[in-house]
Amino acid sequence: MATGRTHRPATRSRGIPEATVARLPLYLRALTALSERSVPTVSSEELAAAAGVNSAKLRKDFSYLGSYGTRGVGYDVEYLVYQISRELGLTQDWPVVIVGIGNLGAALAGYGGFASRGFRVAALIDADPAMTGRPVAGIPVQHSDDLEKIISEDGVSIGVIATPAGVAQQVCDRLVAAGVTSILNFAPTVLSVPDGVDVRKVDLSIELQILAFHEQRKAGEEAEAEAEAAAGVVAASAPGVGAAATPGRKGTDRKGPDGDVPAVMPA
Amino acid sequence: MATGRTHRPATRSRGIPEATVARLPLYLRALTALSERSVPTVSSEELAAAAGVNSAKLRKDFSYLGSYGTRGVGYDVEYLVYQISRELGLTQDWPVVIVGIGNLGAALAGYGGFASRGFRVAALIDADPAMTGRPVAGIPVQHSDDLEKIISEDGVSIGVIATPAGVAQQVCDRLVAAGVTSILNFAPTVLSVPDGVDVRKVDLSIELQILAFHEQRKAGEEAEAEAEAAAGVVAASAPGVGAAATPGRKGTDRKGPDGDVPAVMPA
DNA sequence: GGATGTGAAGTCGTTCACAGCG
DNA sequence: CGCTGTGAACGACTTCACATCC
Numbered sequence: 080m081a082t083g084r085t086h087r088p089a090t091r092s093r094g095i096p097e098a099t100v101a102r103l104p105l106y107l108r109a110l111t112a113l114s115e116r117s118v119p120t121v122s123s124e125e126l127a128a129a130a131g132v133n134s135a136k137l138r139k140d141f142s143y144l145g146s147y148g149t150r151g152v153g154y155d156v157e158y159l160v161y162q163i164s165r166e167l168g169l170t171q172d173w174p175v176v177i178v179g180i181g182n183l184g185a186a187l188a189g190y191g192g193f194a195s196r197g198f199r200v201a202a203l204i205d206a207d208p209a210m211t212g213r214p215v216a217g218i219p220v221q222h223s224d225d226l227e228k229i230i231s232e233d234g235v236s237i238g239v240i241a242t243p244a245g246v247a248q249q250v251c252d253r254l255v256a257a258g259v260t261s262i263l264n265f266a267p268t269v270l271s272v273p274d275g276v277d278v279r280k281v282d283l284s285i286e287l288q289i290l291a292f293h294e295q296r297k298a299g300e301e302a303e304a305e306a307e308a309a310a311g312v313v314a315a316s317a318p319g320v321g322a323a324a325t326p327g328r329k330g331t332d333r334k335g336p337d338g339d340v341p342a343v344m345p346a
Numbered sequence: 347m348a349t350g351r352t353h354r355p356a357t358r359s360r361g362i363p364e365a366t367v368a369r370l371p372l373y374l375r376a377l378t379a380l381s382e383r384s385v386p387t388v389s390s391e392e393l394a395a396a397a398g399v400n401s402a403k404l405r406k407d408f409s410y411l412g413s414y415g416t417r418g419v420g421y422d423v424e425y426l427v428y429q430i431s432r433e434l435g436l437t438q439d440w441p442v443v444i445v446g447i448g449n450l451g452a453a454l455a456g457y458g459g460f461a462s463r464g465f466r467v468a469a470l471i472d473a474d475p476a477m478t479g480r481p482v483a484g485i486p487v488q489h490s491d492d493l494e495k496i497i498s499e500d501g502v503s504i505g506v507i508a509t510p511a512g513v514a515q516q517v518c519d520r521l522v523a524a525g526v527t528s529i530l531n532f533a534p535t536v537l538s539v540p541d542g543v544d545v546r547k548v549d550l551s552i553e554l555q556i557l558a559f560h561e562q563r564k565a566g567e568e569a570e571a572e573a574e575a576a577a578g579v580v581a582a583s584a585p586g587v588g589a590a591a592t593p594g595r596k597g598t599d600r601k602g603p604d605g606d607v608p609a610v611m612p613a
Numbered sequence: 614g615g616a617t618g619t620g621a622a623g624t625c626g627t628t629c630a631c632a633g634c635g
Numbered sequence: 636c637g638c639t640g641t642g643a644a645c646g647a648c649t650t651c652a653c654a655t656c657c
Binding site: 138148 | 636637638639640641
């Protein structure tokens with residue numbers, strides 16, 4: 080995915096699996112909640128339940144960090160909060176810029192989850208001159224002409240892109256050129272970046288499409304036998320997804336998985 | 347396994363790996379762009395580049411759907427758009443409700459990427475009476491008292507939760523009880539749902555935390571040798587992550603991965 | 614010739630089950 | 636005894652490399 084992790088010959092124990100890293104924030108959240116309730120210790124079983132994973136996975140994950148538990152007892156909540164925070168780099172604070180202050184950008188600017196985790200919104204940047212100077216979530220929007228200056232002056236290394244897809248790559252290039260090395264991309268485009276820069280993407284419509292896939296399968300499960308016949312019907316009533324959609328099929332035979340219908344997307 | 351099309355086994359709609367399903371929307375997006383430029387065919391190499399994956403993976407992914415390419419030529423763009431759309435269930439339209447019309451909910455309501463993919467925002471729901479009737483993105487907000495009625499009348503099976511974390515589980519329970527079987531959760535909580543209900547979560551702060559992890563590691567890579575000493579320094583200047591962070595670690599020796607420092611969270 | 618489709622090999626991640634320790 | 640920490644089995648996904656077919 081995003082700039083596949085370097086296949087470093089894994090120096091010593093510095094090889095925490097990606098999958099584990101992705102779950103650390105989850106554990107941290109659960110632990111923080113426990114901490115607020117002044118719970119002193121948790122077992123892997125309890126914590127796993129709170130984080131929504133199974134306990135074997137959790138123990139394995141923690142084993143990559145070190146031996147932070149006590150056999151027969153469990154984990155010290157405060158201590159673990161600190162260790163995970165440190166591992167994630169949250170013990171320092173990260174200035175972040177958000178580029179593209181539309182609906183989504185504005186929502187992100189006001190999102191409380193950032194500040195509470197050591198992320199500080201250092202600047203909001205938008206290309207629209209009409210936005211310049213206007214405060215969003217208490218922070219004045221700056222014009223994108225000043226992007227490079229803002230990045231370097233604040234020592235920003237993390238950028239959030241919430242622009243339209245069409246300009247996302249340019250914005251990305253400028254961010255990278257100015258020194259940003261981690262990007263969170265909300266624009267529905269594939270960004271290409273040089274080695275050493277990490278990109279993570281969040282695509283709202285992709286998530287819905289994945290849900291739709293499973294949803295469709297559920298519907299078909301009740302009528303297993305009818306599935307075969309249904310395939311033909313569905314194709315015939317296809318509404319079309321892309322821009323222009325007008326059925327029409329040339330005579331070639333296409334072979335699907337099995338009883339598939341050879342219909343084609345029209346021009 | 348049998349070559350080409352089998353009759354009964356494997357290749358039904360079943361058996362498509364999750365990882366593949368998650369990439370189908372990516373391919374679809376790239377294909378749609380090609381379609382708009384009236385490109386008739388693509389090779390796996392070209393399409394893979396456009397989607398940001400490697401070509402072997404793409405071909406393997408497509409092989410789960412069927413044999414939709416032509417050797418020596420590539421894939422028919424229009425045909426593939428249709429096949430993937432159908433596989434994802436996008437040839438039908440999915441009414442969606444968004445619950446929690448704050449900053450984020452409002453941004454989602456206005457997000458163009460939904461409508462363009464066969465998702466229709468059937469209703470916006472919020473618990474605040476002051477919001478009721480007010481139009482957001484052209485759709486009037488309805489009060490959450492009517493949640494059940496809205497779901498059942500519109501036959502909604504997909505719900506988006508954009509409420510504060512505190513009420514997300516209750517909202518989820520009501521959605522499920524009313525018939526929703528797929529949920530996209532933006533609230534930073536683990537939702538528990540009965541079997542048969544799918545939940546996908548999008549957590550903005552988690553993504554940033556993952557980036558921070560890698561960012562921190564990049565910084566440490568340049569000064570490999572200093573890493574050891576740095577751990578102590580970092581700990582000393584830890585700003586504190588949770589709410590109440592009162593460490594107070596007992597004097598026991600804790601062993602980290604390697605030369606870990608047993609320092610503790612400062613007050 | 615040229616690109617697909619796919620076994621086989623390789624890598625990564627999860628789960629099991631139990632030894633080890635408090 | 637209870638719970639962590641972990642080798643080993645297992646399973647899922649990725650990559651390789653090439654036979655296959657247009």
